Amino acid sequence: MHTPSNSAPAQVRAQLLQKLSEVLPADAIIDETEAQRPFECDALTLYRELPLLVVLPSSVEQVQQILQICQALSVPVVPRGSGTGLCAGSMPHPEGIVLGLSKLNRIIEIDALACTARVQPGVSNLSISQAAKAFGLYYAPDPSSQIACSIGGNIAENSGGVHCLKYGLTVHNVLSLEVLSVTGEPMTLGGQGLDSPGFDLLAPLIGSEGLLAVVTEITVKLLPIPELARVIMAGFDSVDNAGNAVSDIIGAGIIPAGLELMDALAIQAAEDFVHAGYPRDAAALLLCEVDGTVEEVETHIARVNQLFEAAGATTIRVSQSETERELLWRGRKSAFPAVGRLAPDYYCMDGTIPRGQVAYVLGEIARLGAEYGLRVANVFHAGDGNLHPLILFDAGDPNDIRKAEEFGAKILELSVAVGGCITGEHGVGLEKLGQMPSQFSEQELLQFEEIKAAFDPQLMLNPGKGIPILKRCQEYRALPARHGHMHGGES
Amino acid sequence: MSDRGAEIVDTVAQALASKTPLSINGGGSKTNILGRSVSSDEFQTLELGQHSGIIDYHPAELVLTARAGTPLTEINAALANEEQMLAFEPPTFGGRATLGGTLACNMSGPARPWSGSVRDMVLGVQLVNGKAELLNFGGQVMKNVAGYDVSRLQAGALGTLGVITQVSLKVLPLAEHSVTLVYEVDAQQALKIMNERRSAAKPLNAACWVQGFLYLRLSGAQPAVTQTAKVWGGEEMPNADEFWQKIREFEHPFFTSDHALWRFSQGPTAAVQSEFGDILLDWGGAQRWLRGEQQRDDLVKSAEDAGGHVGLYRGGDRTGEVNHPVNTVQKALHQRLKHALDPAGIFNPGRLYSWM
Numbered sequence: 150m151h152t153p154s155n156s157a158p159a160q161v162r163a164q165l166l167q168k169l170s171e172v173l174p175a176d177a178i179i180d181e182t183e184a185q186r187p188f189e190c191d192a193l194t195l196y197r198e199l200p201l202l203v204v205l206p207s208s209v210e211q212v213q214q215i216l217q218i219c220q221a222l223s224v225p226v227v228p229r230g231s232g233t234g235l236c237a238g239s240m241p242h243p244e245g246i247v248l249g250l251s252k253l254n255r256i257i258e259i260d261a262l263a264c265t266a267r268v269q270p271g272v273s274n275l276s277i278s279q280a281a282k283a284f285g286l287y288y289a290p291d292p293s294s295q296i297a298c299s300i301g302g303n304i305a306e307n308s309g310g311v312h313c314l315k316y317g318l319t320v321h322n323v324l325s326l327e328v329l330s331v332t333g334e335p336m337t338l339g340g341q342g343l344d345s346p347g348f349d350l351l352a353p354l355i356g357s358e359g360l361l362a363v364v365t366e367i368t369v370k371l372l373p374i375p376e377l378a379r380v381i382m383a384g385f386d387s388v389d390n391a392g393n394a395v396s397d398i399i400g401a402g403i404i405p406a407g408l409e410l411m412d413a414l415a416i417q418a419a420e421d422f423v424h425a426g427y428p429r430d431a432a433a434l435l436l437c438e439v440d441g442t443v444e445e446v447e448t449h450i451a452r453v454n455q456l457f458e459a460a461g462a463t464t465i466r467v468s469q470s471e472t473e474r475e476l477l478w479r480g481r482k483s484a485f486p487a488v489g490r491l492a493p494d495y496y497c498m499d500g501t502i503p504r505g506q507v508a509y510v511l512g513e514i515a516r517l518g519a520e521y522g523l524r525v526a527n528v529f530h531a532g533d534g535n536l537h538p539l540i541l542f543d544a545g546d547p548n549d550i551r552k553a554e555e556f557g558a559k560i561l562e563l564s565v566a567v568g569g570c571i572t573g574e575h576g577v578g579l580e581k582l583g584q585m586p587s588q589f590s591e592q593e594l595l596q597f598e599e600i601k602a603a604f605d606p607q608l609m610l611n612p613g614k615g616i617p618i619l620k621r622c623q624e625y626r627a628l629p630a631r632h633g634h635m636h637g638g639e640s
Numbered sequence: 641m642s643d644r645g646a647e648i649v650d651t652v653a654q655a656l657a658s659k660t661p662l663s664i665n666g667g668g669s670k671t672n673i674l675g676r677s678v679s680s681d682e683f684q685t686l687e688l689g690q691h692s693g694i695i696d697y698h699p700a701e702l703v704l705t706a707r708a709g710t711p712l713t714e715i716n717a718a719l720a721n722e723e724q725m726l727a728f729e730p731p732t733f734g735g736r737a738t739l740g741g742t743l744a745c746n747m748s749g750p751a752r753p754w755s756g757s758v759r760d761m762v763l764g765v766q767l768v769n770g771k772a773e774l775l776n777f778g779g780q781v782m783k784n785v786a787g788y789d790v791s792r793l794q795a796g797a798l799g800t801l802g803v804i805t806q807v808s809l810k811v812l813p814l815a816e817h818s819v820t821l822v823y824e825v826d827a828q829q830a831l832k833i834m835n836e837r838r839s840a841a842k843p844l845n846a847a848c849w850v851q852g853f854l855y856l857r858l859s860g861a862q863p864a865v866t867q868t869a870k871v872w873g874g875e876e877m878p879n880a881d882e883f884w885q886k887i888r889e890f891e892h893p894f895f896t897s898d899h900a901l902w903r904f905s906q907g908p909t910a911a912v913q914s915e916f917g918d919i920l921l922d923w924g925g926a927q928r929w930l931r932g933e934q935q936r937d938d939l940v941k942s943a944e945d946a947g948g949h950v951g952l953y954r955g956g957d958r959t960g961e962v963n964h965p966v967n968t969v970q971k972a973l974h975q976r977l978k979h980a981l982d983p984a985g986i987f988n989p990g991r992l993y994s995w996m
Contacts, residue, residue, distance in 0.1 A: 262835050263909045285839060307785045314782065320789065321760050334969050341907030341947025343753060343926050344746060344796060346964035347974055347992065352759070352792035356785045373841035396700040402723060402813035442842060444863035501781040503701050533782035534701075573783035581786070588786055592773045599980035600788050603973065616787065 162201050165222055165246070169204060172214040177252075179203035188247050191234035192294075195496075195544065196579055200227065200241030207252040209329075209365045215248060216333040216363065225612050226331070228359040230270065230302030233294040235497060236578025238305065238358045238614055245612070248363065250301050256280050257366070263341065264371045265324060270301025270364050274308075277369065286371035289316035292574070293482060304364050307356030309574040311407040311438075311481075314532030316372070318574070320355040327366035328354065331605045341368070353600060358576050358615040361604040375440035378406060380477045381453050383462035384431030388412065389508045391433035394460035395531045396505065398437065401456060403449050407438035408532035409481050412511060415488060415526040415539070422487035425480035428464045435531065436481055438474075481528065485539065488526045492541035495526075496553045500564025501535045501573035513563055514538055521556045523549075535573035536564065562587050582617045594619055641693030643707065645766075645774065645805055651686055652803060652986070653772035661989050662686045664799040666709055666738035670745050674951070675798045675991040677958040688740055691805060694718055696780070703763065703780050705808040708740025715739060719811055727755035727812040731889050740804040746796035749888035750846035750857070753908075753923045755812070759795035766806035767794070770982030780808045799988045800996065801981040815845075815859035819869045820880030823854040827912040827921060830854040834924045835909050842868045847924040848887055850894050855883065887922065894920050897931060900956030902939055904928040906948025913942050929953070940964060961994060971995065 169178055179185055180202050189197045201224065206212045219226050225245030232239060241247050254271035261284035266277050274295040278287040291310035292298055298308070304326065307319045316322070325339035338350040345351070354361055385391040391410055398405060411419065411427075411434045420427040427434055435457070439449040450467060457465050468474035480487075489495050502510050511527055518525045524541040538560055542553040561571040561584045571577070571584045585594060597616045601608065608618070655662050663683040665671065692709040699722040706715060712726070713735045719725050729749030730742045737747070743765070748757040764778025767790075777790035794804055823833065830849035833856075837844055843860035856872070857880065858865045869876065877883065886892040895901065904913070908925035916939065920929040926948075930939070933956065943950035949964035956962075966974060978985070978996050989996070 260909070261839060263907055264838055285841070307789075309783055317756065317760065318783065320792065321756060330969070330973075336969055336973070340905075340949065342905040342949065343757065343923065344759070344905050346949040346951065347966050347970065348797055348801070348977060349746070349759060349793055349795050350970075350973070352789045352795070353977075356789055361788075373839050376841050399700050399702060399813075402816065404812065441860065442864040442867065444867050445843070445861040448861045448863055501779075501783045503698070503703075503781060505698065505701060530783075535783045568779070569781050570779050570784040570786050572786050573781070574785060576785055577787075585786065590775070593775045593777065593787070596769060596773075596775055596790070596981070597787050600790070600977065603976035603980040 161222060161224065165202060165218065165224055168218045168222070169202070169215065172218070173204060173206065173211060177205045177207065177211070179205070188229065188232070188241060188249065191232045191237060191239045193235050193237045193578070193580055195550070196237035196240050198241045198243055200243065200245055200247045203247040203249060205249045205252050209253070212248070212250070212253075212363060212365060213329055213333040213335070215246070216329055216331060219246060219609065220332050223607070223609070225609050226363075227611050228301075228305070228363050230299035230305070231273065231297050233298040234302060234306065234578065235499070235575040236572070236580040238576050238578030238611070240579055242612060251299065253365065259284060259371070261286065265341070265368050266371055267366065267368045268300055269366060270304070271299050274298050274300055274303055281371050282374070285374050287374050288369055289322055289372050290319050293485065300367055300369070301364050304355055304367060305357065305359045306574065306576045309530070309533070309535065311409060311530060313530065313535075314408065315404050315406050320352065322370045323351060323355060323367060324370055325368040326351060326354060326364050328362040328364050330362055331607070331610050336362070339368070356576070358578060359611040360601055360615050361610065363610070375406075377443050377446045378438055378440035378474065379446055379450050380436055380438045380468045380474045381450055381457065382427070382466045382477050383435045383437075383457040384428035384464040385433045385435070385461065386431065386463050388433045388511050390461045391435050392505070392507045394435060394457055394462070397456045397460055398453055401452060403439070403452060405437045405453075405532060406440040407436065408530070409436045410434070410507065410529040410531040411481065411484060412527040414524065415484050415528050418487040418491055418526060419480040419484050422490065423479045423483050425476050426466065427480050431463060436477060484526075484528045488539045488541070491526070492524070492543065494542055494544040496540040496542060496557055497575075498538045498540065498557050498560050499535070499572045499575040500561050500569055501533070502564050502567050502569035504531060504534050506567040506569075507531065507536070510536065510563060510567060514560060517556055517559055521552045523552060523556055530573070533573070534569065558584060577615050579614055585617050591619065642690055643693070644691035648686065648688070648691060648803060648805055649768055649772055649774050652768050652770075655684060655986050656770065656772050656984055659984060660684050660986065662986050664688065664803055664988055666741035667711060667733070667736035669733035669736035670741055672958075673954045674745055675988070676962050676994065678988075678990040686803060688738065688803070688805075695806065699724055701780075702811050703808060704811050705780060705806065706739050707806050708738060708804045710739045711735055712737045712739060712742060720814070723814045724811045725814050726761070728752055728758050728761055729755075729888055730758060733889065739807050743794055743804060743807055744797060744799045750848060750884055750922060753926055754845040757795070758809070759792050761809045761811075762791045762795065762807060763810055764808040765791040765794055765804055767802035767804050769802050770984055770986055774805070778808065782810060798992045800978060800992050802987065817862040817865045818857060818859040818880065819865050820855055820857045820877040820883065821869060821872055821874035822877045823874045824852060825854050826852070827914060827919065830921060831912055831925050834921070838908070838924055846884060849921040850887070850892065857884065894918070894929070894931070898955065899931040900933055900952060901954040902930040902934060902950055903953040904930065904939075904943050904946070904948060904950045906943055906946035910946035916942070963992060
């Protein structure tokens with residue numbers, strides 16, 4: 150929603166280009182507008198901007214030199230992985246460079262004994278598990294974009310996936326990071342052990358949306374591939390019943406590997422798209438995956454089956470083979486593109502809510518949808534409370550865009566009001582800056598700014614994303630106005 | 641059980657105004673361990689023990705919120721009523737350990753490599769920063785990526801980044817069944833077995849070697865535990881809960897001498913550092929305890945060779961540095977981060993490092 154601009158002094162751009170040319174081969178610098186187009190947005194294509202330059206280094210040394218040059222010329226740096234982000238977190242800065250890390254794509258080492266993998270940031274999430282498979286191991290966090298998304302981007306967003314309740318988020322599965330500070334100084338955070346001396350610097354780094362440092366190497370924890378995984382699917386004639394079934398499973402002491410809920414519109418769209426055998430007439434569908442040893446899985450499947458029956462499931466189906474398990478998941482994993490076929494565009498929201506509030510929240514979303522005259526399909530990571538309403542709209546109609554954005558903002562505020570948060574796994578980026586004050590007080594936002602400044606005093610790394618820069622803070626730091634994207638906090 | 645939040649904010653505000661360093665104290669169980677001894681004359685003690693009580697607990701949500709001064713024993717009892725637990729098995733130190741102190745010291749027990757640490761389970765904190773502002777970070781839901789993760793940053797900071805007043809954390813169901821297998825082997829053999837079994841898809845959730853015996857605990861669905869125990873062999877230990885409790889609470893005979901006690905946290909596969917003397921391997925080899933007076937520099941080098949760090953956990957000279965050194969770049973970052981949260985340097989100064 151930002152028009153391209155090119156207000157930076159041409160002199161800075163020329164200097165930058167010259168300096169970068171001294172350390173990078175010509176094909177690592179993209180300075181023509183048309184060639185920069187693929188980098189103007191991430192997967193949230195509503196927000197676009199062109200940078201001064203895009204650079205694609207192929208070594209850590211080059212990354213370091215780029216940072217030093219940008220530091221010397223006061224040029225903002227926007228790190229980027231595969232561009233699959235959903236919050237405009239890697240949208241370019243008009244006066245900065247895009248630092249694309251996709252060429253740093255080597256799996257350096259898999260240590261099968263320690264169960265770890267050492268990888269570069271441009272490696273895709275899925276390829277880590279593929280490489281580890283030969284050792285009977287895998288990397289647990291599995292965001293839906295795992296074929297394409299990079300592990301560096303996963304660090305930036307603290308990505309989740311459908312197995313978070315049992316196996317955690319990125320922050321639970323990373324042992325150490327090699328990073329470069331904004332000035333290009335290398336640091337090792339974490340180590341081969343399970344904690345670090347001094348402050349736990351992995352905590353603020355993971356999920357920091359590229360605002361604190363540039364990650365150049367990651368050591369992740371690998372887990373043994375479970376002996377068996379099976380999915381049990383159940384249809385319900387009300388969201389309430391499905392929600393109660395979720396509570397019953399947790400209450401029975403079972404932590405499923407995955408637990409997903411879809412509402413009627415999502416069920417129908419997914420079924421029409423992949424023919425997974427979902428009950429088209431159900432009001433809600435649950436997919437519950439249990440994994441572990443053969444004995445454990447059989448025990449838990451039987452128990453979940455009983456609980457679903459008791460909760461009033463109208464249909465129940467248990468996967469009898471790996472093929473059937475994959476088919477049942479395919480419907481859920483294709484839910485976004487499937488819903489995408491119902492309208493010219495969809496806008497995916499990402500609040501997290503306490504599980505027990507799901508029926509109330511879906512009811513409110515339906516009410517708001519009617520108010521705005523927009524349809525909405527819901528997929529819900531029921532295990533961990535992360536809700537993805539998909540608002541259907543037409544981006545060709547400015548009025549529709551405005552309504553979709555307003556509706557989305559209301560959903561996020563609703564998530565906060567029921568005790569949740571505005572983003573479970575997609576990040577704040579540029580998109581949700583306006584909702585940050587509904588979750589955080591001004592003092593809390595200022596505390597974030599102080600933390601940002603401890604890592605990056607001149608706010609050169611991905612400026613204007615993640616944390617709204619309050620006017621008071623801007624004056625206090627005497628920052629140039631270009632760090633803007635001002636939101637809230639007129640104090 | 642009472643809410644002393646307002647008093648805590650007042651105390652910090654006064655300390656800030658008068659530049660009085662605060663020594664933050666929960667149940668006092670960890671006053672003489674982990675951190676450095678700092679002179680107490682000019683310090684004022686900020687007591688959190690009375691700021692206590694479980695505020696919210698929804699078993700179906702797997703989330704519990706309690707004030708920082710709440711004793712772990714109170715939390716464990718409430719969870720046990722619902723057949724749930726703190727999966728990171730923290731030491732309770734005879735009932736004195738509090739939730740806030742457990743997070744500040746990042747204390748986790750034998751299940752840590754498999755079930756996560758207190759740091760992993762934290763969902764949100766409320767804290768008073770060095771400007772005497774009461775702030776909330778994170779929340780009560782499993783997934784939350786808005787803002788920096790200030791909650792987990794508190795783990796192991798020993799109270800130097802704020803006064804933790806409230807913690808929300810993820811809790812988990814009690815294991816349906818547990819069996820501990822015992823093997824009489826030396827440390828090298830034990831480490832080999834631990835390393836081999838780490839990559840097996842079996843319900844292992846504790847692995848400890850001490851004084852000639854390896855102890856492996858299996859926890860989970862009964863048939864899975866029973867079947868794995870049959871395949872792995874070894875002798876089933878009676879009263880195993882008592883053994884693990886003694887390891888967790890530092891009550892095992894290995895810990896009960898007056899010797900200095902060092903803690904290595906490192907890569908689990910590195911050779912056993914038997915040249916230094918009596919050692920206990922826990923966390924499948926990723927946490928190792930060493931007894932006796934030692935040259936710190938030698939231990940630091942050994943820990944770094946193993947990709948980890950070492951600290952003087954208990955005893956010894958606590959007026960010098962007790963935690964693993966950090967390099968100059970990291971030191972500067974630590975100081976800037978400290979300044980960001982505690983600009984006047986009033987929270988536990990010198991406790992983590994002499995220079996902070």
